[in-house]
Amino acid sequence: xxxxxxxxxxxxxxxxxxxxxxxxxxxxxxxxxxxxxxxxxxxxxxxxxxxxxxxxxxxxxxxxxxxxxxxxxxxxxxxxxxxxxxxxxxxxxxxxxxxxxxxxxxxxxxxxxxxxxxxxxxxxxxxxxxxxxxxxxxxxxxxxxxxxxxxxxxxxxxxxxxxxxxxxxxxxxxxxxxxxxxxxxxxxxxxxxxxxxxxxxxxxxxxxxxxxxxxxxxxxxxxxxxxxxxxxxxxxxxxxxxxxxxxxxxxxxxxxxxxxxxxxxxxxxxxxxxxxxxxxxxxxxxxxxxxxxxxxxxxxxxxxxxxxxxxxxxxxxxxxxxxxxxxxxxxxxxxx
Numbered sequence: 001x002x003x004x005x006x007x008x009x010x011x012x013x014x015x016x017x018x019x020x021x022x023x024x025x026x027x028x029x030x031x032x033x034x035x036x037x038x039x040x041x042x043x044x045x046x047x048x049x050x051x052x053x054x055x056x057x058x059x060x061x062x063x064x065x066x067x068x069x070x071x072x073x074x075x076x077x078x079x080x081x082x083x084x085x086x087x088x089x090x091x092x093x094x095x096x097x098x099x100x101x102x103x104x105x106x107x108x109x110x111x112x113x114x115x116x117x118x119x120x121x122x123x124x125x126x127x128x129x130x131x132x133x134x135x136x137x138x139x140x141x142x143x144x145x146x147x148x149x150x151x152x153x154x155x156x157x158x159x160x161x162x163x164x165x166x167x168x169x170x171x172x173x174x175x176x177x178x179x180x181x182x183x184x185x186x187x188x189x190x191x192x193x194x195x196x197x198x199x200x201x202x203x204x205x206x207x208x209x210x211x212x213x214x215x216x217x218x219x220x221x222x223x224x225x226x227x228x229x230x231x232x233x234x235x236x237x238x239x240x241x242x243x244x245x246x247x248x249x250x251x252x253x254x255x256x257x258x259x260x261x262x263x264x265x266x267x268x269x270x271x272x273x274x275x276x277x278x279x280x281x282x283x284x285x286x287x288x289x290x291x292x293x294x295x296x297x298x299x300x301x302x303x304x305x306x307x308x309x310x311x312x313x314x315x316x317x318x319x320x321x322x323x324x325x326x327x328x329x330x331x332x333x334x335x336x
Contacts, residue, residue: 096210100171102183102219108134108158115170115177132174141181149181167217186217191239192260195323197299197307199254200261203237205307205324208249222246241269245328253324263309263321271318273297276311283311286330294319296330 096102104118106129119130134154142152142160157180160166171179187202199205202215213220216237224233235244235251241259246252262268265279276283280299287295299309310329312320322329 096169096214097171100169100179100210102210102213103168103170104165104219105161105168106165107161108154110154110158113154115168115180117168117170118165130174132170133176134180135172135176135178138172138177139179141179143182167219183217184214186213186215188216188218189237189239189242191241192262194264195254195256195261195309195321196264197309197323199251199323200242203242203244203251203254205251205254207251209235209246209251212251244324245331247328251324252328253322255323256321257319261321267311267318267321269318269321273313273316273318276313276318280309286310296322298330 105115106118107116108114109116109131112131113134113136114131115134116129116131118128140152140154140157141149142156144150160182167183169179169181169183170177189201189203193201203212204215207215209220209222218238220238221236222233223236224230227233230249231247233246235246237243239259241257242254242261243257244251244254256269258269260268263279267276267279276297276299280297283297283299285295286298294312294314297311297313299311306325307323308326308329310322311318312322
């Protein structure tokens, strides 16, 4: 069964979403069919919201040298979750520190000291609602009358979540969050936005997964079931028809396989090959070694010099649009 990794903990894996992807893979690596499955199945899980993630786990200290007996010194353990220097916000320079996650929270049980979050990567119940603990000395920062985050009580957190579900920044682990605050509003991407060589709106190729979360104000999900070391992963943004591939904690390509997404020249799924040539006269053809029925028209960079738009052509029409780093946009079959 496949596994989905959330950014909070590189060791945490999903037992549900990953299985859908692995079943679709017919070659070693991330196949195009698996990519389509990942992107098109996004809407099926959107009812419970995408899973939150946190930044990559902090690295352990270097291992000490061997002593006279030859036994290696134990590795240093990671430090505690980061504490904001201003005691008001854990977010600094629009980035999520290691040990923190974005989660969609729906309620807080003050008596049990438990936060209820939406996490479809867990199978505690069919709703995707998971109870996670809050540390006894947890710091909670919520919006004040001035609009800035300020220290708050558990009762105030419960009241906020009674009004509406809220995406929170949580630092620590499911076993005990030590810092809680609302996620920045961000610049959410909406269906139908333009896709260019650098991505779609605030979903930008080259950004770390957790920085995309802060930029959009929404959790995203990363599935590395086939490559647990993170060298290749499916990325889901909770948007119909839009997905991506990433590696080593960074988004490498954005891919459109449905919906109303379009380029600035008006090319969308279903456009003809002739329309692509008219919109991008310098586009060059590249064959797909894994398919006899498809090829790619590659439009040279308009943004970052290393980024391209690649249009997958099947039966004379656009079946997919890839954007991002050239080497990733043109990988035959996804990840090999």
